[in-house]
Amino acid sequence: MAQNPTRRAALTDAAIDVLAREGARGLTFRAVDVQAGVPAGTASNYFANRDDLLHQTARHIHHRLTPDPTVLTELLRAPRDRALVTALMHDLMRRIADDRAGYLAMLELRLEATRRPELRAELTGTIRDELEANIAYHLGEGFPGDRRTVVLLYLAMTGLIVEHLTLPEVLGSDGPAALIDSLVERLLPDPAV
Amino acid sequence: MAQNPTRRAALTDAAIDVLAREGARGLTFRAVDVQAGVPAGTASNYFANRDDLLHQTARHIHHRLTPDPTVLTELLRAPRDRALVTALMHDLMRRIADDRAGYLAMLELRLEATRRPELRAELTGTIRDELEANIAYHLGEGFPGDRRTVVLLYLAMTGLIVEHLTLPEVLGSDGPAALIDSLVERLLPDPAV
Numbered sequence: 001m002a003q004n005p006t007r008r009a010a011l012t013d014a015a016i017d018v019l020a021r022e023g024a025r026g027l028t029f030r031a032v033d034v035q036a037g038v039p040a041g042t043a044s045n046y047f048a049n050r051d052d053l054l055h056q057t058a059r060h061i062h063h064r065l066t067p068d069p070t071v072l073t074e075l076l077r078a079p080r081d082r083a084l085v086t087a088l089m090h091d092l093m094r095r096i097a098d099d100r101a102g103y104l105a106m107l108e109l110r111l112e113a114t115r116r117p118e119l120r121a122e123l124t125g126t127i128r129d130e131l132e133a134n135i136a137y138h139l140g141e142g143f144p145g146d147r148r149t150v151v152l153l154y155l156a157m158t159g160l161i162v163e164h165l166t167l168p169e170v171l172g173s174d175g176p177a178a179l180i181d182s183l184v185e186r187l188l189p190d191p192a193v
Numbered sequence: 194m195a196q197n198p199t200r201r202a203a204l205t206d207a208a209i210d211v212l213a214r215e216g217a218r219g220l221t222f223r224a225v226d227v228q229a230g231v232p233a234g235t236a237s238n239y240f241a242n243r244d245d246l247l248h249q250t251a252r253h254i255h256h257r258l259t260p261d262p263t264v265l266t267e268l269l270r271a272p273r274d275r276a277l278v279t280a281l282m283h284d285l286m287r288r289i290a291d292d293r294a295g296y297l298a299m300l301e302l303r304l305e306a307t308r309r310p311e312l313r314a315e316l317t318g319t320i321r322d323e324l325e326a327n328i329a330y331h332l333g334e335g336f337p338g339d340r341r342t343v344v345l346l347y348l349a350m351t352g353l354i355v356e357h358l359t360l361p362e363v364l365g366s367d368g369p370a371a372l373i374d375s376l377v378e379r380l381l382p383d384p385a386v
Contacts, residue, residue, distance in 0.1 A: 023304065025218040107304060110359035111216065114297060124362045131363060148375050151367050155376075156345060158352030166303035169317045170324060174344050182341050183348075186380055 002045040010036050011046055012060035015053060019105035024112035027053070055122050058109050062126055064102045065095060080142045081191060086184045089157060093176055096161055103165055144188045156183050195238040203229050204239055205253035208246060212298035217305035220246070248315050251302050255319055257295045258288060273335045274384060279377040282350060286369055289354055296358055337381045349376050 002008075014036035018027050029043040032053070036042070047053040071091060078084045096103045113120040135150045145153075160183075164176050171179065195201075207229035211220050222236040225246070229235070240246040264284060271277045289296045306313035328343045338346075353376075357369050364372065 021308070023216050023218045023301075025216045104304065104307060107300070108216075110355070111297065111300060111304070114359055115214070120360060124360045127360060128363045128365065148367070148372075149379075151364070151372065152349060152376055152379065155352035155356060155372070156349035158355060159348035159350065160352075162303070162351060162355055163348060166307055167313060167317045167320060170321045171344070172321065174341070179341075179344065179348070183345055186342075186345065 001048065002042075007038070007042070008046050008056075009060070011038070011043055012057050015057040016061060016064075016101050016105040019057065019108045020101040024054075024108045027057075029053070051116070051118055054109065054112065054116070054119050057105065058119075058123055058126060061102045061106050061109075062130070064099055065106075067091060067095065080144075082144060082184055082188050085143055085153075085188060086181060089153070089180045089184060090177065092157065093161070093164075093180060096165070100165060103161060107162065107165075144191055149187055149189075152187055153183070156187070194241065195235075200231070200235070201239050201249075202253070204231070204236055205250050208250040209254060209257075209294050209298040212250065212301045213294035217247075217301045220250075222246070244309070244311055247302065247305065247309070247312050250298065251312070251316055251319060254295045254299050254302075255323070257292055258299075260284060260288065273337075275337060275377055275381050278336055278346075278381060279374060282346070282373045282377060283370065285350065286354070286357075286373060289358070293358060296354060300355065300358075337384055342380055342382075345380055346376070349380070 011032055014032050015027060018031045018035050022031065027050070029047070029050075030040065032043040033040050043053065047056060075084065075087050075091065078087070109119065109123060113123050131151070131154060134154065135147050138145070138150045139147065157180075160176060160179055163170055204225055207225050208220060211224045211228050215224065220243070222240070222243075223233065225236040226233050236246065240249060268277065268280055268284065271280070302312065302316060306316050324344070324347055327347065328340050331338070331343045332340065350373075353369060353372055356363055
């Protein structure tokens with residue numbers, strides 16, 4: 001396998017764009033080569049087969065959607081209260097709105113995972129590890145709420161992101177920012193109690 | 194256009210199966226004919242073009258996922274409290290788990306809507322009308338909570354359904370039934386307050 005890391009990243013970026021634009025069924029080595037503007041046959045030097053391309057693309061999306069460490073450090077100077085959790089959820093929504101293709105490609109991979117047990121195992125591992133890390137972080141830092149709070153927050157944010165990225169007008173005047181504010185306020189226990 | 198309603202329903206049922214199995218890009222008149230086991234060319238007598246097929250399939254999914262009136266009448270004998278909302282959410286999850294293909298096909302249509310403005314307008318209208326009807330029903334019947342409660346419940350259920358249908362092992366021991374119980378308990382205001 002060819003090992004130029006810049007070229008590998010360019011190919012997985014191209015795979016994300018193809019997934020978002022064409023769907024999982026449109027993702028071929030040929031489409032990735034065309035999208036990346038590289039000679040035909042390049043992708044086949046970087047990925048053992050289509051499953052390998054799907055797995056590496058999933059990991060690359062995960063990497064692209066990771067918070068910016070500078071933004072995170074700045075946010076984490078505040079006390080561990082509801083306001084900080086709200087700010088973290090707004091940052092999550094901002095990152096995803098800035099990388100629509102990345103999140104839409106992940107939804108395509110989720111649907112493709114219903115057809116491919118290996119991809120399903122791979123994505124399950126990645127997303128489960130991240131959810132467990134979020135739970136451990138939330139509890140370790142002393143944010144309000146328990147394990148269940150974090151899982152419910154994750155599910156509601158998933159629903160909000162799916163709705164906002166695919167059919168944004170459904171929510172109408174209930175804009176995503178106001179919905180995030182309400183969600184954290186209603187799901188996290190009142191610190192005064 | 195041919196008008197045999199039984200055949201039309203069989204063709205849109207076949208379109209749902211093709212969408213769930215092959216993705217939006219696999220949905221062609223030919224694939225629908227094959228899936229429905231009808232002579233080649235039949236689907237083209239029932240749908241003006243591919244957009245018409247997508248729109249009619251979206252409406253048919255909506256129809257398939259509608260609650261059973263008998264089940265609903267039985268449930269609605271109970272008082273309008275949290276326990277009844279919980280029972281309605283369990284019924285929703287049961288209907289979707291019983292019609293995986295219908296809900297997965299709707300997710301495929303949501304992703305296809307990011308590429309087709311007309312489909313996006315069509316799906317937005319259908320889903321928005323249903324959400325507004327749910328809000329009006331919730332408030333009219335005097336269930337606990339306000340408009341925002343219903344929207345947040347809808348979003349969290351969407352996230353739970355997407356997770357459970359695509360990567361069910363992510364939630365692990367936090368099974369969907371227990372998550373629904375917690376969700377309603379934490380999102381709906383405490384009736385004792």
